[in-house]
Amino acid sequence: MISKDEVKHIAKLARLELTEKEIEKMQKDLSEILDYFNLLKRADKLSAKETGLAQEGKMIPRKDEVEISNGQDKIVAAAPDEKNGYIKVKTIL
Amino acid sequence: MDLTSLTIKQAHEGLKNGDFTSVDLTKAYLKNIKKLDKEINAYLSVDESGALEQAKKVDEKIAKGQELSLLSGVPCAVKDNIMVDGQKCTAASKMLEKYTATYDATVVKKLKELGAVILGKTNLDEFAFGSSTENSALKTTKNPHDLTRVPGGSSGGSAAAVAANMACFALGSDTGCSIRNPASFCGISGLKTTYGAVSRYGLIASASSLDQIGPLTKNVEDAKIVFQAIHGRDKMDLTTADYNFNETTVDLNSLKIGVPKEYFSKGLDPEVEKIIRDAIEKLERIGAKIVKVSLPSCEFALACYYIIQTSEASANLARFDGIRYGLSTQDEDILNVYLKSRGKGLGAEAKRRIMLGTYCLSSGYYDAYYKKAQEIRQLIKKDFKKAFEAVDLIMGPVVPFPAFKIGEKLDDPLSMYLADIYTVPVNLAGLPGFSLPVGRIDNLPVGLQIIGNHFEENKILSVASQLEKMIE
DSSP, X not given: OOOHHHHHHHHHHTTOOOOHHHHHHHHHHHHHHXXXXXXXXXXXXXXXXXXXXXXXXXXXXXXXXXXXXXXXXXXXXXXXXXXXXXXXXXXXX | OOGGGOXXXXXXXXXXXXXXXXXXXXXXXXXXXXXXXXXXXXXXEXXXXXXXXXHHHHHHHHHTTOOOOTTTTOEEXXXXXXXXXXXXXXXXXXXXXXXXXSSOOHHHHHHHHTTOEEEEXXXXXXXXXXXXXXXXXXXXXXXXXBTTBOOOSSSHHHHHHHHTTSOSEEEEEESSSTTHHHHHHHTSEEEEOXXXXXXXXXXXXXXXXXXEEEEEESSHHHHHHHHHHHBSOBTTBTTOOOOXXXXXXXXXXXXXXXXXXXXGOTTOOHHHHHHXXXXXXXXXXXXXXXXXXXXXXXXXXXXXXXXXXXXXXXXHGGGOSSSSSSOOOOOSSHXXXXXXXXXXXXXXXXXXXXXXXXXXXXTTXXXXXXXXHHHHHHHHXXXXXXXXXXXXXXXXXXXXXXXXXXXXXXXXXXXXXXXXXXXXXXXXXXXXXXXXXXXXXXXXXXXXXEEESTTOHHHHHHHHHHHHHHHO
């Protein structure tokens, strides 16, 4: 069973505000699911060279070319706060 | 004639022959939506005027005698995690309830270029997290075959819309089960495409190494038509492959079908098992060879999947921070903007998955969970690779049971996750998988899962279409 403090620590890392009730339910649910994940301990050991990319397909990057984008107004309009066509953010430092 | 029961091909023939217009067809669907969707709740938004406008354009083309593509003038629905420019795109989350898409997803762009009519956007589990559509923060969709039961998920709105004749076809997305599971529960065809076959540009990411867009349709031929329309290389998604679909006809006499014992293990409803075995037997009787195969690592697939899915999802959902778009709770302190916007905007399952993923990726646990899961993913791939050296296709159930009651599993996340036990290995290995309706328990449909090797959708579709005819 993971502790309430662990739940709070993870929530802090994940930038999630949880209510007391949510923390209690999360403690129960996470413990149950993590117990189930422990099944993996039984799986065969693999050598390091066999672990590779998640999907093997060749990734084909596009050319990094400048294109005209007309969506700026729409994108800024979706933000909760803007000033002079820029997204406004609270002071960070 | 009930226009809404027509397949894509039949609708196309009717339009071409002038039996009815695209406006007639679109109106018939809109009428069904008005009549039925109050109860089924498949749609989150319906774009009546946009749909009729597009239908009119197609009718004008027909009047001028211009060539029609198969999808031209055919009304469809789009899962609400796929962007349609200028339409709301909510992912069924409070976080995006008021968000309007600023561009077309590549798949939508392709449908529009072919002249398809987009009726509206369909319900899903919030951010596609779920197997019943009950995790939608906006609506509870019901199964058209039994209104007390779930339609499956997470593309439950798309599946219910097609099954109830509220769309001729629909697009869904599949990360672990989300096209095949609702197709099975609603008794329609659903194709989860090979990873890289269809562009994910404009799909709201759930888990990027697993997500794929695919069709939900009334029959196998329609699934083929839609897949042909949406697949292919896209410069906006570097994981898409340079691959062209080539139709084939598989001779059932030389077909080898792998039946994995892991897909008939404890927990499988005996009535589902009987229906699946009967369907496979039909192919055997006509000459297909049944080969017993083993996918031993599939025992770990569900745990492996939920570690990788939640880890990727926790990173993908970091973008919902109350700053750039979506729900924002204002506060003087920026950290509180993050905490409160996310606390208020995200639902229980989204929070649970972010917490699980963050835990699995956190210092001290990364090796035991995320790294281990990546290793097991390789083992699962190896199992399938080995199996496909001996067989053409693999068959088994889609879900261990038919559609369950609304609310039955909602408070027990682990039991909900278990619904995905037969579908997640396919996503982990990046393979294509199909759900074909092959029987019913009382009035509840049961789907057969047909799994193919990478980029062998053509084999799946050929065999599914031949089996479909034997079952009708």
